[in-house]
Amino acid sequence: MLRRLLNNFRWSVLPVPGRVIAIVFFVALFIFPLITADTYYLYILTISNLLVIFAVSWDLLSGYSGQVNFGHALFFGVSAYSVALLNKYFGLQPWATIPIGTLVATGVGVLTCFPALRLRGPYLSLLTMAFPLMLLGLVMAFKDWTGGEFGIPGLPDLAGSKVAEYYICLIVMTISVLIMWKLTDAGSKYVRTGLIFHAIREDEIAARASGINTIKYKILAFVIGGFFAGLAGALYAHILGTVGLSSLSMVMSFRAIIYVVFGGIVSIYGAVVGVYTLQTLLQFLGVGGTTFVGEHQILIMAIIVILILLFMPEGVAVWVRDKIERECPRCKLSNAAWRKECRACSANLR
Amino acid sequence: MTLVTGGVYALLAIGFSLIFGNARVINLAHTGFFMLAAYGLWYFMRQLGIDTVWAILITVPSVTALGILAYRYLINPIREHHAAVLLMTIALAMVFQEMMEWIFSSLYWAVPALIPGFTEILGVRVLNQHLLTLAIVAAVIVIVWLILAKTKLGIALRATAQDAEVANLMGISVPRTLMITMGIATALAAVAAVAVAPIWTIHPTMWTPPLVMIMVVVVLGGLGSVKGAIIGAFIIALVEVLVSTLMPSYAYLKVVFAILAMVIVLSVRPGGLFGVIFEEERL
Numbered sequence: 001m002l003r004r005l006l007n008n009f010r011w012s013v014l015p016v017p018g019r020v021i022a023i024v025f026f027v028a029l030f031i032f033p034l035i036t037a038d039t040y041y042l043y044i045l046t047i048s049n050l051l052v053i054f055a056v057s058w059d060l061l062s063g064y065s066g067q068v069n070f071g072h073a074l075f076f077g078v079s080a081y082s083v084a085l086l087n088k089y090f091g092l093q094p095w096a097t098i099p100i101g102t103l104v105a106t107g108v109g110v111l112t113c114f115p116a117l118r119l120r121g122p123y124l125s126l127l128t129m130a131f132p133l134m135l136l137g138l139v140m141a142f143k144d145w146t147g148g149e150f151g152i153p154g155l156p157d158l159a160g161s162k163v164a165e166y167y168i169c170l171i172v173m174t175i176s177v178l179i180m181w182k183l184t185d186a187g188s189k190y191v192r193t194g195l196i197f198h199a200i201r202e203d204e205i206a207a208r209a210s211g212i213n214t215i216k217y218k219i220l221a222f223v224i225g226g227f228f229a230g231l232a233g234a235l236y237a238h239i240l241g242t243v244g245l246s247s248l249s250m251v252m253s254f255r256a257i258i259y260v261v262f263g264g265i266v267s268i269y270g271a272v273v274g275v276y277t278l279q280t281l282l283q284f285l286g287v288g289g290t291t292f293v294g295e296h297q298i299l300i301m302a303i304i305v306i307l308i309l310l311f312m313p314e315g316v317a318v319w320v321r322d323k324i325e326r327e328c329p330r331c332k333l334s335n336a337a338w339r340k341e342c343r344a345c346s347a348n349l350r
Numbered sequence: 351m352t353l354v355t356g357g358v359y360a361l362l363a364i365g366f367s368l369i370f371g372n373a374r375v376i377n378l379a380h381t382g383f384f385m386l387a388a389y390g391l392w393y394f395m396r397q398l399g400i401d402t403v404w405a406i407l408i409t410v411p412s413v414t415a416l417g418i419l420a421y422r423y424l425i426n427p428i429r430e431h432h433a434a435v436l437l438m439t440i441a442l443a444m445v446f447q448e449m450m451e452w453i454f455s456s457l458y459w460a461v462p463a464l465i466p467g468f469t470e471i472l473g474v475r476v477l478n479q480h481l482l483t484l485a486i487v488a489a490v491i492v493i494v495w496l497i498l499a500k501t502k503l504g505i506a507l508r509a510t511a512q513d514a515e516v517a518n519l520m521g522i523s524v525p526r527t528l529m530i531t532m533g534i535a536t537a538l539a540a541v542a543a544v545a546v547a548p549i550w551t552i553h554p555t556m557w558t559p560p561l562v563m564i565m566v567v568v569v570l571g572g573l574g575s576v577k578g579a580i581i582g583a584f585i586i587a588l589v590e591v592l593v594s595t596l597m598p599s600y601a602y603l604k605v606v607f608a609i610l611a612m613v614i615v616l617s618v619r620p621g622g623l624f625g626v627i628f629e630e631e632r633l
Contacts, residue, residue: 068433115613121433122376122573126565127616130609133562137605252557254440261437299448302441309428309438 015322015343017336022269029170037164041284046166046239048280049173050138053232053261055271056180058256061225064184066193066201067116067218074112075226077132079105079137079233082151084243094158098172098234098239105230109222115166117218132248139245151244158238169235176228181268184225197221238311255279258305264315273317278304354480354549356587357487361542362560363567363579364494365535370573371511372531375425375435381557381564382443383536387413387543389450389581392459410540413488417536425532426525443557457584459552484546490538497534498534498576507531562581562605563590566612586611 013019033042033285058072079101084091086100103256112131116124116125129219139146196217199207207212237243246252263279264270273340276281283296312319328342335343342349367476378510387409420442452585498504509517510527518524550556567586573580586608593604 036560062433068436070436115617118617122436123371123569125433126376126435126569127613129567131613134606134609137603137609141603141606193382254437254444257437258441261434265433296448298444298451299452302444302448306424306438306445309434309441310424313380313428313431313434 015336016334017340018269018321018334019280026174033163033166036122037163041303042162042166044237044280044283046162046169047236048233048283049115049169050236050239051279052272052275053176053228055256055259055275056177056268057225057228057232058196059260059265059268059271060180060184060228061221062258064201065197065218065221066204067221068121068125068128069225070125070257071132071241071250071253072128072225072229073248073250074132074135074250074253075105075108075229075238076233077135078108080237080243080247081146081152083234083237084155084255087155088152093133094156094238098238101234101237102227102230105225106227106232109226110219113219113271116222119155129250129253132253133250134247139248149245150347151242153242155241155243158235165239169239171232172231172235176231177268177272180228181222184268193217193220204328219300224315225339235328243341260315262305262316264318267315267318269318270315274339276344277316352586353466353587353589354483354546355457356584357484358542358546359560359563359567359587360583361487361490361545361579362539362565362585362598364398364491364576365538365542366577367571367573367576368531368538369535370568371575372507373421373425373429373528375421375429376432376433376439377504377532377535378436378561380535381538381561382439382446382558383417384539385411385552385554385557386446388418388547388550388556389454391544393454396459406544406573407598410522410537410544413540414533414537417539420534421529424526430553436437447499447554447557448599450554457553458518460548483545483549490541494534494538503530518626530564533537551596559605563608566608570612570615576584594602616631 013023028240029045032045036042044207050174054076056073057075062068083097083101091310092095092100115127121128126184131287140148158168177233182188183191184197185191186198186318188194196207196212199210200214200217204214233247236247259274259278260271261274263272263274278301282300308316314322322335326337326339327334328347329344330347331342331345333342333344335349340349341347362381362384366377367381367386369375369377390409390413391405394400394408395402397422400408422436424442425435428438444472495502498507506517506522506527507530508523510524514524515528563586564583565581568579570584571580589607590604590612593607597603
């Protein structure tokens with residue numbers, strides 16, 4: 001078993017630069033608290049990890065299965081608010097609130113399907129964009145329960161120390177990203193969802209004609225997207241200790257989209273790259289909010305998005321991958337760009 | 351109030367609907383231009399002390415020019431992917447918002463009424479400003495309708511909306527038509543801002559509430575249909591005013607009701623009330 005894993009690592013990870021970078025990145029994240037125990041940096045990375053889950057779940061729903069959802073904050077906010085309400089009125093602790101919040105978000109995902117399944121294209125995007133705004137209206141209307149614009153403060157911490165919280169979020173993030181990556185892997189031998197999501201996005205009628213129950217799989221996409229976004233929202237509520245209107249706002253929905261488009265849509269790693277470049281890097285640069293970058297974060301993010309859309313529409317991560325990797329024309333394995341021959345079938349790569 | 355709010359929504363929604371119908375572009379920056387025009391008017395009138403008429407004459411064309419430039423250089427290259435367009439336009443709106451916040455700070459400003467005083471109609475005092483707003487809205491709607499129905503340009507616009515490829519074959523320059531459409535749409539947004547700036551307060555986030563409302567209006571009336579946009583605008587404005595007068599403590603629910611109306615209409619008729627259901631674009 002271990003030997004097979006080691007062999008796998010040696011022959012299919014080491015020769016491909018993209019995979020090496022991914023492994024190095026995750027190892028670096030796991031040993032990060034050993035390097036510095038500064039709570040500010042740990043906090044930033046914890047939030048980033050949750051945003052990764054959020055962005056990747058958007059990519060799964062909208063990038064892979066093509067149901068372009070412009071109100072992904074709905075799942076995030078519903079989960080965060082239900083966590084906060086459960087804690088405030090029933091005194092439940094994180095071990096109970098997080099699963100319930102996630103389930104509520106999943107249920108909301110199913111409910112969204114009923115109007116969403118009838119629509120496609122721009123109508124769907126506009127409709128989904130409206131849902132979190134509707135909920136915002138409700139939150140503001142019932143201020144006595146939800147706290148209105150002040151939100152619900154005073155939620156208990158996830159764990160005793162910042163380092164423990166960091167590790168919980170990091171492990172949850174790694175597992176969620178792995179699960180979603182497997183679910184969307186079109187070449188997988190065990191799960192068919194990846195291939196079916198691709199088929200639905202490319203041509204729904206053709207997919208239905210080949211005997212795929214597209215309705216079932218669209219609902220499944222909403223459920224998975226809602227589940228992981230809800231998970232992120234529930235953890236976020238406990239990390240922040242307070243739930244406010246921002247978790248439901250349009251900006252929150254667009255953050256997920258901006259990260260994914262920046263990194264590269266329809267690629268799980270693109271979302272990770274997007275969050276870690278835009279969110280983490282900008283946070284590190286804008287420590288304290290006094291520098292230029294700190295004050296004009298949204299402006300910079302918006303300008304970056306415009307430039308990316310114009311000049312690098314496939315996303316930064318995909319662009320970089322295409323520079324350092326090349327697919328073998330004969331056996332479709334990816335190779336480092338500087339190799340002359342394919343590592344498996346020794347076909348000429350130049 | 352219904353009429354005033356409805357009129358403003360109608361102006362914004364017509365522009366939004368035109369640009370969607372012709373270029374298949376959902377321009378989320380539409381109310382961003384609206385906000386820019388309101389700021390421009392305020393800046394020229396209050397900061398520089400320019401005469402009202404001149405301020406309007408400077409603001410509207412410059413915002414229109416900005417809209418055309420944004421279309422030409424930012425939206426046109428990625429027009430084929432509608433998700434990318436949505437993202438681009440929302441990013442553009444955010445840039446506008448942040449720029450205005452940067453330059454003018456996030457305070458609330460007000461423009462004085464273009465004509466002061468009030469008139470009594472059927473025993474109700476109506477502000478002259480509201481009447482002026484209504485007059486502007488009515489005049490603009492008639493002008494747009496005349497352009498669309500009677501002129502050669504209007505025929506070109508409608509032909510492009512129906513089938514861009516065939517319109518191209520008939521000798522209509524589609525890219526130019528689309529740019530003109532964008533110009534008209536932004537000009538409408540700017541005029542709406544001029545009409546409404548004295549009534550609403552001006553601040554950098556003033557573009558989001560009307561954006562939500564016109565989205566509801568346009569989806570309700572059917573994307574791409576001008577008639578639908580006008581009727582939808584008045585329905586939604588009626589809902590909004592009813593909610594805020596009947597349940598003043600729950601004024602925030604107006605968005606909820608408006609969106610609920612949209613969801614119901616969409617569930618029954620996925621194309622909206624007067625929707626043009628577009629066939630899949632040919633490859």
